[in-house]
Amino acid sequence: MTLSDDAFKVSIPYYLVSAPEQKAFLRELEALRNGSAKGYYIAPNSDPFASEVLQGDCWSGFQLFVFSSGTARPVRGIVLSNSCDIAPENGRTIPPKVVFAPVVKLSQLAARFKSAGLSDPQVDAKIKAIKSQEVTSLFYLPQGASLSEDYVVNLDDVHSMPFDAFNTGSTKAKHFTLSMAGFYMFVFKLSIHFCRLHENVDRRPKAA
Structure with a gap:
């Protein structure tokens, strides 16, 4: 599966794109795929989910x-868990954990590319691919909402903690809620990164 207009059209629920005014949703999603930095977030002053913890929130x-030191450190992160699975109103026999991935400044990632010996044109090409959501393991977060600059999420860097501990923590604060287009782009990236069925591995047992 790759990010394409056809993939969007066959994967998005019909009710989201059936009405004429909803066609704008597909255009917004395609704009993000083409590198747009606008349309990822719900404006903070009109966010109906400001107090809720939803998948894709930061x-x-x-x-x-931290394995090297055996200690924990505070980070900003994006929620990978399904919204319903961590909703406090949904009772669970086994207390849930919230799965998250830290957000990292894109400028820091660019610096790592340069320190690895990549030329400026090579770094620029990688940054362009990241901003167009072409890198399956990275989710691009443009400057906006409460982010003062561009960030990325490394979908290989996944962690979890007890939801109750997170939900009652004194440093808990929301940085953004993804828009409809931003959320669907996020889910597409999760699906591609973790759930590619066309992996070209024949898992059938060998004939005796």
């Missing part, structure tokens, strides 16, 4: 375990 208050 929050402060996560604790990341």
Whole structure:
């Protein structure tokens, strides 16, 4: 699966694109794929989910375990867990954990590319691909909402913590809620990164 106009059209629920005014949703999604930095977030002053924890949200208050030191450090992260699975009103016999990935400044990633010996044109090409959501393991977050500059999420860098500990933490604070187009782009990236069925691995057992 790749990010394309056809993939969007066959994967998005019909009710989201059936009415004429909803055609704008597809145009917004395609604009993000073409590198637009606008349309990722709900404006903070009109966010109906400001107090809810939803998949794709960015929050402060996560604790990341550092294996080298055996300690935890606070990070900002994006929620990977399904919204319903962590909703407090949904009772669970086993207390849920919230799965998240830290957000990292795009400028820091560019600096790592340069320190690895890439030329300026090579770095520029990589940054362009990231902004067009062409890199399957990275989700691009443009400057906006409460982000003062561009960020990325490394979908390989996944962590979890007890939801109750996160939800009652004193440093918990929301940075943005993804728009409809931003959320669907996020889910597409999750699906491509974690759930590619066309992996060209024949898993049938060998004939005896």
